[in-house]
Amino acid sequence: MSADLxxxxGKIALITGATNGxxxxxxxxLAEANIDQIIVVHRPxxxxxxxxxxxxxxxxxxxxIVVSTIECDLSIDTLKIEEIEEKIxxxxxxxxxxxxIDILINNAGISHRSGFLDYPDHKFDNVFFVNFRVPAKLTQLVGKHMIDNKVRGKIIFTASLTTYLGSYENSVYSSTKSALKGFILSISNEWASSGINVNGIAPGWIKTNMTDVLYNNSVENKKRLDRIPAGRWGDPIDDFKGPIVFLSSDASNYVSGEIIVVDGGYLGF
Incomplete structure (x- = not known):
């Protein structure tokens, strides 16, 4: 097997939420895999x-290599859905x-932890907007671009363990990630015949800014660590290079509608 696979x-990727984690x-x-250009969408x-x-x-x-940037706040207060085509x-x-655009990676996401009885309506709307509505619209627009220009495209979403499991005091975030699963399955079926692979990656317990509050709490950390067969939290850099290159490259040309779980065995425990 050739490493060229x-x-x-020769590929161009558009990715949201790539400045950390x-x-x-x-x-x-993507850069290590010799990509020609990465276009990064970042917050102002x-x-x-x-x-x-x-x-x-x-x-x-x-x-x-060319690395380009697009400044855009993806929150519901500053971005209208109809502006995504022009602004991004x-x-x-x-x-x-x-x-x-050969590769679209819908990675940007937010969370607001709260019991649902007290969950603010605005936070509910914003989490759904950033985590589901924006990536869905980006997918619609970039997918049309790929199909119209006969691009053999790859569209990848960042899902979550909460795609498969409920999440205590994080119900809205969990719901957005569950919604992505249905979306990935449906759009992959629609577009596979056009040469577009739609897939996802579901991170487990990864040490990032979003999980710091749990990682730094010895009790909460131990709860999770005890259930991870790999015996460690995931690394946001090294543990995601391989899966993203696989799903972005020709190596995954017959992979469609799948979500790769990167969790050290947590779901299977």
Whole structure:
């Protein structure tokens, strides 16, 4: 088997939420797999300069890879669904060195922990908007671009353990990730015949900013660690390079409607 099967040379990727955590790990994986260009969508308050420099250094062709950025707040207060085409998709196509997008990675997500009896309506709407409505619209627009331009495309979502399990005092986040599962299955069936693979990655307990409150609590940490057969929390960088490169490359051309669980065995325990 040739390593070229996993090469992303000649490909252009658009990714949301890649300046930290799992998204950063995914973007590094793309760069290390020799991708031509990564277009990073980031929040206005986030300076992407360090991420850009890191991705360039991670590439086997640091003088050739292009890392572009698009500033956009994905929250319901600042973004209208009808603005996504102009503010993100068309900008990405214009930035693309080949005027196309080969890979879309819907990674950005938010959470608000609260018992449901006291869950604020605005938080409910915003979590659903960022975690489901925005990636669904991005998928619709980029999918149309891929089909219209006969691009052999890859669309990947970041799901969660809560795609499969309930989540205590995190019901709305869990619901958005469960919704993604149905969406992935349905859209993968619609678009497989057009040469577009739609799949997902479900992280387990990974040490990120979103899980710091649990990781740093010795009791909560031990609860989770005791159920992880691998005996450790996941690493947001090293544990996600392989899965994202697989799903972005020709190695996964016959994989459709799947969600790869990256959890150290947690679900199977």
């Amino acid at each position: 996993f090469s992303l040379k 799992i998204g950063k790990g995914m973007a590094i994986g 308050k986030t300076d992407p300069k360090a991420t850009v420099e890191l991705l360039v250094k991670s590439s086997p062709r640091p003088d050739d 998709v068309q900008k990405a196509i214009n930035l693309s060195r080949s005027n196309k």
